[in-house]
Amino acid sequence: xxxxxxxxxxxxxxxxxxxxxxxxxxxxxxxxxxxxxxxxxxxxxxxxxxxxxxxxxxxxxxxxxxxxxxxxxxxxxxxxxxxxxxxxxxxxxxxxxxxxxxxxxxxxxxxxxxxxxxxxxxxxxxxxxxxxxxxxxxxxxxxxxxxxxxxxxxxxxxxxxxxxxxxxxxxxxxxxxxxxxxxxxxxxxxxxxxxxxxxxxxxxxxxxxxxxxxxxxxxxxxxxxxxxxxxxxxxxxxxxxxxxxxxxxxxxxxxxxxxxxxxxxxxxxxxxxxxxxxxxxxxxxxxxxxxxxxxxxxxxxxxxxxxxxxxxxxxxxxxxxxxxxxxxxxxxxxxxxxxxxxxxxxxxxxxxxxxxxxxxxxxxxxxxxxxxxxxxxxxxxxxxxxxxxxxxxxxxxxxxxxxxxxxxxxxxxxxxxxxxxxxxxxxxxxxxxxxxxxxxxxxxxxxxxxxxxxxxxxxxxxxxxxxxxxxxxx
Amino acid sequence: xxxxxxxxxxxxxxxxxxxxxxxxxxxxxxxxxxxxxxxxxxxxxxxxxxxxxxxxxxxxxxxxxxxxxxxxxxxxxxxxxxxxxxxxxxxxxxxxxxxxxxxxxxxxxxxxxxxxxxxxxxxxxxxxxxxxxxxxxxxxxxxxxxxxxxxxxxxxxxxxxxxxxxxxxxxxxxxxxxxxxxxxxxxxxxxxxxxxxxxxxxxxxxxxxxxxxxxxxxxxxxxxxxxxxxxxxxxxxxxxxxxxxxxxxxxxxxxxxxxxxxxxxxxxxxxxxxxxxxxxxxxxxxxxxxxxxxxxxxxxxxxxxxxxxxxxxxxxxxxxxxxxxxxxxxxxxxxxxxxxxxxxxxxxxxxxxxxxxxxxxxxxxxxxxxxxxxxxxxxxxxxxxxxxxxxxxxxxxxxxxxxxxxxxxxxxxxxxxxxxxxxxxxxxxxxxxxxxxxxxxxxxxxxxxxxxxxxxxxxxxxxxxxxxxxxx
Numbered sequence: 001x002x003x004x005x006x007x008x009x010x011x012x013x014x015x016x017x018x019x020x021x022x023x024x025x026x027x028x029x030x031x032x033x034x035x036x037x038x039x040x041x042x043x044x045x046x047x048x049x050x051x052x053x054x055x056x057x058x059x060x061x062x063x064x065x066x067x068x069x070x071x072x073x074x075x076x077x078x079x080x081x082x083x084x085x086x087x088x089x090x091x092x093x094x095x096x097x098x099x100x101x102x103x104x105x106x107x108x109x110x111x112x113x114x115x116x117x118x119x120x121x122x123x124x125x126x127x128x129x130x131x132x133x134x135x136x137x138x139x140x141x142x143x144x145x146x147x148x149x150x151x152x153x154x155x156x157x158x159x160x161x162x163x164x165x166x167x168x169x170x171x172x173x174x175x176x177x178x179x180x181x182x183x184x185x186x187x188x189x190x191x192x193x194x195x196x197x198x199x200x201x202x203x204x205x206x207x208x209x210x211x212x213x214x215x216x217x218x219x220x221x222x223x224x225x226x227x228x229x230x231x232x233x234x235x236x237x238x239x240x241x242x243x244x245x246x247x248x249x250x251x252x253x254x255x256x257x258x259x260x261x262x263x264x265x266x267x268x269x270x271x272x273x274x275x276x277x278x279x280x281x282x283x284x285x286x287x288x289x290x291x292x293x294x295x296x297x298x299x300x301x302x303x304x305x306x307x308x309x310x311x312x313x314x315x316x317x318x319x320x321x322x323x324x325x326x327x328x329x330x331x332x333x334x335x336x337x338x339x340x341x342x343x344x345x346x347x348x349x350x351x352x353x354x355x356x357x358x359x360x361x362x363x364x365x366x367x368x369x370x371x372x373x374x375x376x377x378x379x380x381x382x383x384x385x386x387x388x389x390x391x392x393x394x395x396x397x398x399x400x401x402x403x404x405x406x407x408x409x410x411x412x413x414x415x416x417x418x419x420x421x422x423x424x425x426x427x428x429x430x431x432x433x434x435x436x437x438x439x440x441x442x443x444x445x446x447x448x449x450x451x452x453x454x455x456x457x458x459x460x461x462x463x464x465x466x467x468x469x470x471x472x473x474x
Numbered sequence: 475x476x477x478x479x480x481x482x483x484x485x486x487x488x489x490x491x492x493x494x495x496x497x498x499x500x501x502x503x504x505x506x507x508x509x510x511x512x513x514x515x516x517x518x519x520x521x522x523x524x525x526x527x528x529x530x531x532x533x534x535x536x537x538x539x540x541x542x543x544x545x546x547x548x549x550x551x552x553x554x555x556x557x558x559x560x561x562x563x564x565x566x567x568x569x570x571x572x573x574x575x576x577x578x579x580x581x582x583x584x585x586x587x588x589x590x591x592x593x594x595x596x597x598x599x600x601x602x603x604x605x606x607x608x609x610x611x612x613x614x615x616x617x618x619x620x621x622x623x624x625x626x627x628x629x630x631x632x633x634x635x636x637x638x639x640x641x642x643x644x645x646x647x648x649x650x651x652x653x654x655x656x657x658x659x660x661x662x663x664x665x666x667x668x669x670x671x672x673x674x675x676x677x678x679x680x681x682x683x684x685x686x687x688x689x690x691x692x693x694x695x696x697x698x699x700x701x702x703x704x705x706x707x708x709x710x711x712x713x714x715x716x717x718x719x720x721x722x723x724x725x726x727x728x729x730x731x732x733x734x735x736x737x738x739x740x741x742x743x744x745x746x747x748x749x750x751x752x753x754x755x756x757x758x759x760x761x762x763x764x765x766x767x768x769x770x771x772x773x774x775x776x777x778x779x780x781x782x783x784x785x786x787x788x789x790x791x792x793x794x795x796x797x798x799x800x801x802x803x804x805x806x807x808x809x810x811x812x813x814x815x816x817x818x819x820x821x822x823x824x825x826x827x828x829x830x831x832x833x834x835x836x837x838x839x840x841x842x843x844x845x846x847x848x849x850x851x852x853x854x855x856x857x858x859x860x861x862x863x864x865x866x867x868x869x870x871x872x873x874x875x876x877x878x879x880x881x882x883x884x885x886x887x888x889x890x891x892x893x894x895x896x897x898x899x900x901x902x903x904x905x906x907x908x909x910x911x912x913x914x915x916x917x918x919x920x921x922x923x924x925x926x927x928x929x930x931x932x933x934x935x936x937x938x939x940x941x942x943x944x945x946x
Contacts (some may be wrong), residue, residue, distance in 0.1 A: 041563070041564060041565050042698075044789060045784045045789070046545075046563060046564070046565075046789075046790065047545065047551070047553070047558065047561070047563065047666040047667075047784070047785075047790075048543075048544075048545040048551075048563065048567060048663065048664040048665055048666045048667065049663070049664075049698075050662060050663050050698060050699050050700065050701075051700065052697065052698065052699075052700045053700065080780050082779075082780050082783060082826070084783065084786060084803055086786075086788050086799065089784060089788070089789060090783065090784045091780065091782075091783020091784045091786060092780050092783060141788070268827055268828045270779075270780070270823065270826035270827060270828070270831075271826075271831075272776060272777075272780070272826050272831070272835060275669075275670035275671035275701075275777055276667075276670050276699075276700060276701060277700050277701075278700055278701060
């Protein structure tokens with residue numbers, strides 16, 4: 001008898017905050033400058049230097065906490081996380097440990113465990129063929145990134161599938177983007193995700209042994225990585241073997257999962273309170289400022305879409321969880337004209353046709369989509385013809401009305417133009433006509449299909465049916 | 475003027491102001507003396523006075539000796555360690571910068587125990603400093619070079635740092651004045667850290683007036699040091715001649731067992747002089763003070779184990795050759811650090827390890843809190859707590875190097891104040907076996923002005939002759 005397993009997944013997200021300066025010094029943040037040009041004695045860890053906490057990073061941390069419904073600690077402290085590595089110039093990372101800035105909270109269907117602030121490490125560049133540390137000839141350090149403020153957001157283990165992880169991370173990214181606290185660009189590393197993964201028999205309460213999948217840098221890789229790791233764990237358990245607690249790396253090219261280090265090799269970070277920094281105390285004024293800075297967040301936006309525009313819950317969720325879709329949608333709506341729900345449906349059609357996350361980066365202008373939807377609802381084009389127009393828009397951009405004219409895709413109105421085409425279809429299918437005459441309407445699709453072929457989809461199916469009924473006296 | 479180096483710093487300032495002495499002349503006189511250093515106090519001496527010195531600045535160009543661990547731009551700043559051999563920082567420590575702006579230019583860098591870990595200056599990678607009173611003896615530490623240079627008249631005054639007694643104890647052993655200010659009153663930015671929650675810069679001077687004069691230009695909040703708060707009042711030059719109504723508490727725990735009889739004798743003689751000036755002298759209790767050393771030798775090594783992690787051979791200082799990263803780390807730190815530094819890194823690493831943290835670091839922090847509370851309670855009844863600064867006078871070179879615990883006991887009377895973060899001064903109060911004895915006066919946080927006043931009154935009546943002519 002085979003057992004069904006369910007994955008239990010918790011996510012840890014590192015977000016680079018878009019502050020003017022680094023977490024503990026006054027260097028400007030780096031965006032691809034020449035290596036080691038955004039450094040100072042403090043972020044290079046030179047002897048005698050001291051950190052000073054960035055007030056804007058704390059402000060952003062509070063905004064994140066408020067957006068996630070976290071409890072904000074009136075007093076939190078920084079700790080030192082000690083380990084040796086060339087990308088860590090002080091030999092310790094200043095982070096938060098047992099007294100983080102924010103605890104608890106919820107985003108969508110996943111609870112938040114905590115949010116804390118820390119500094120990013122520098123970047124190791126490995127010279128040599130492989131580009132990875134093993135087998136490289138030499139390694140050099142670029143300290144531009146070192147000291148960039150990070151918020152680490154840790155979820156509770158509430159995620160149950162790779163797909164849910166991907167969707168939730170998109171919601172989180174949207175939320176952070178709306179807050180304006182980060183560029184949230186996974187490719188550039190301003191949003192990074194680790195996943196803690198275990199599986200257990202469905203219905204079991206006890207958690208299985210977890211592994212940690214490190215540093216996946218795209219939503220797609222995260223979903224694939226989680227799927228691969230869940231499958232690996234299931235394979236182990238079904239073969240009667242045990243899952244070993246370890247830190248893993250997922251290679252998106254080969255789908256291979258390799259061990260970075262086991263539990264036994266885990267670091268003892270020797271955390272202790274950072275004596276160079278005073279505790280972070282949150283005044284009423286700081287809280288008020290963070291609250292005032294909050295924009296409309298996805299949950300509120302979704303409710304507004306449902307309440308004011310009458311969108312279905314699914315549409316409202318899609319458009320609010322992915323802000324770029326919501327923004328595009330609202331831009332299209334602002335032009336006036338299209339009805340809200342059909343516009344949402346057509347935006348879905350557009351998204352399915354493009355290979356960029358943000359439709360604003362496609363060739364289809366929001367106004368073009370709005371125009372097309374208006375033509376559909378005004379029955380100037382049929383659904384089928386509109387899909388063809390959309391294909392043209394995706395390929396080349398342009399104005400939908402012009403495309404319709406150029407391609408001859410106008411809907412064929414009732415009567416005069418459509419009548420002879422319907423008659424032709426009836427004439428060509430006498431056996432179908434015979435069946436229809438007995439009251440069996442099932443084969444009418446054959447007639448409609450015939451007409452659609454003849455008109456390149458410009459006819460309205462309902463209108464065709466009406467004419468058939470009229471002609472046959474049904 | 476015959477020999478301007480016989481003047482105290484305040485007298486030199488006055489002489490320059492009066493036009494009787496040129497700042498460049500004074501600088502050169504000290505440069506020559508420092509260059510002829512026979513005590514191994516100086517690790518670096520300036521070639522010439524700075525050309526961009528502000529002429530009308532309040533300290534008038536009276537030069538300053540600076541402990542090696544203060545970063546000074548373009549000038550070797552090695553913290554007495556081999557691992558920083560030849561290291562010249564790209565910036566200058568805030569207090570050194572402040573003093574330069576106030577008219578006290580850098581004369582030279584002064585020897586010290588490696589990373590300020592030591593009480594005899596024998597832990598310097600650049601050799602021990604000799605005590606100007608007896609060259610077979612240690613000057614104390616860790617600011618041993620600063621104390622010896624001032625005592626021997628090679629510098630008018632000097633900067634030191636005090637973590638558990640590193641200003642006060644060498645000042646006591648060299649017969650000069652050393653002040654550890656309230657934690658947070660002076661910036662730590664640019665001081666190569668030993669134990670961040672304890673380190674504090676302070677003056678080593680020939681007398682109490684110089685101490686106040688130098689401190690007055692050191693204190694102040696620094697945007698580069700999040701733990702600096704500045705001082706709530708300006709530091710005044712002391713004037714007080716009496717101690718009428720001043721209540722002195724003598725903690726039993728720090729003035730009996732373990733203190734050399736000759737030191738106790740000089741200490742009690744000083745208390746008699748205090749009574750003559752109108753002070754009341756009563757015993758007081760600091761019940762947790764006997765545990766201070768134990769707590770200190772958990773907390774300070776814990777912080778140092780982390781603070782010294784940056785010396786890894788990657789970016790600056792000495793790097794040893796090795797085949798791989800861990801090998802390079804190991805060889806660099808093996809070769810670069812001295813025995814005492816390694817001992818403390820190991821102690822601290824152990825104390826912070828998973829499973830031991832609560833038993834060591836956590837417990838030591840609780841002891842620290844108790845000690846601070848002891849002082850708060852004592853200051854409800856007393857204006858100051860007074861003790862001998864050091865349990866003994868300057869000892870023979872090599873006498874305690876084989877016994878770290880005996881060495882640690884040197885700080886028995888000074889560590890409690892460090893843990894409490896409160897200010898304390900050491901002034902010379904007499905001789906034992908022909909060697910100076912220090913009297914420590916500690917007060918509540920930010921009571922520096924009151925401490926300096928009391929120290930000044932006692933100094934006048936004790937009349938200790940610390941002039942360089944006597945010992946050079």
